[in-house]
Amino acid sequence: MKHKTTFLVALAALAIAGSASAASITWDAPTAIASESDVSLNGTLILAKQVTHTTYGGYANQTVNGVTFDGFNNTQNGVTFDIPSGFSGSDQTGFVVGTVGTLGTLSTEYQRMLTGGYYGGAGTATVTLNGLTLGQQYELQFWVADYRSFGGNWNRSLMLSAGNASSALTYLQVASGVNQGSVSGSYILGTFTADNSLQSITINSGDSVQLNALQLRAIPEPGATLLSGLGPLALLRRRRSL
Numbered sequence: 001m002k003h004k005t006t007f008l009v010a011l012a013a014l015a016i017a018g019s020a021s022a023a024s025i026t027w028d029a030p031t032a033i034a035s036e037s038d039v040s041l042n043g044t045l046i047l048a049k050q051v052t053h054t055t056y057g058g059y060a061n062q063t064v065n066g067v068t069f070d071g072f073n074n075t076q077n078g079v080t081f082d083i084p085s086g087f088s089g090s091d092q093t094g095f096v097v098g099t100v101g102t103l104g105t106l107s108t109e110y111q112r113m114l115t116g117g118y119y120g121g122a123g124t125a126t127v128t129l130n131g132l133t134l135g136q137q138y139e140l141q142f143w144v145a146d147y148r149s150f151g152g153n154w155n156r157s158l159m160l161s162a163g164n165a166s167s168a169l170t171y172l173q174v175a176s177g178v179n180q181g182s183v184s185g186s187y188i189l190g191t192f193t194a195d196n197s198l199q200s201i202t203i204n205s206g207d208s209v210q211l212n213a214l215q216l217r218a219i220p221e222p223g224a225t226l227l228s229g230l231g232p233l234a235l236l237r238r239r240r241s242l
């Protein structure tokens with residue numbers, strides 16, 4: 001009986017893992033970039049990724065609100081930020097120019113963290129995180145920013161989607177005759193429980209797909225969610241053995 005129960009539990013786990021797809025993310029409201037305190041410190045840091053790096057003239061890793069954003073390593077704490085698809089390239093220095101408006105209030109480290117970004121034209125891009133722990137709850141934070149100077153009217157936005165949930169982010173609003181608008185960058189927080197080792201986020205835009213930085217944190221901490229779920233399973237096994 002014991003061996004049969006163990007086999008059934010293992011079979012069920014394999015079935016769940018094999019049939020699961022990317023989880024739906026519950027998104028908070030988008031927020032305009034304002035200060036270093038934007039950077040979430042919830043739970044435990046798993047991965048913090050900036051597109052900025054020194055290889056092409058950008059900056060080294062930047063620490064913002066105590067979190068170090070890595071421009072070099074795509075794997076941190078066992079989770080890999082897969083090279084995104086659908087972007088046409090990356091710019092290490094192009095998205096933070098001058099100190100007009102909100103940008104002038106940001107720390108140097110925050111500006112440098114945001115200055116690089118993956119970019120592309122109108123269409124769809126995909127960001128994938130690989131190596132997640134099944135059953136673990138995560139918090140994802142995503143930044144998009146563009147502080148360049150433009151003439152004319154600009155109002156760019158993009159849509160983030162995961163599972164059946166989506167949310168819009170505005171990252172460039174410039175009125176005619178104004179170099180930088182009141183909203184030149186935004187971030188968003190989202191939570192999800194991993195139902196697969198992979199989590200994909202789809203980015204859609206009618207203007208230009210873009211990503212400047214992201215971080216992934218375990219909520220409340222790695223393993224806590226899994227441990228809380230062992231109680232019912234242990235009880236089931238105990239009843240079967242009686």
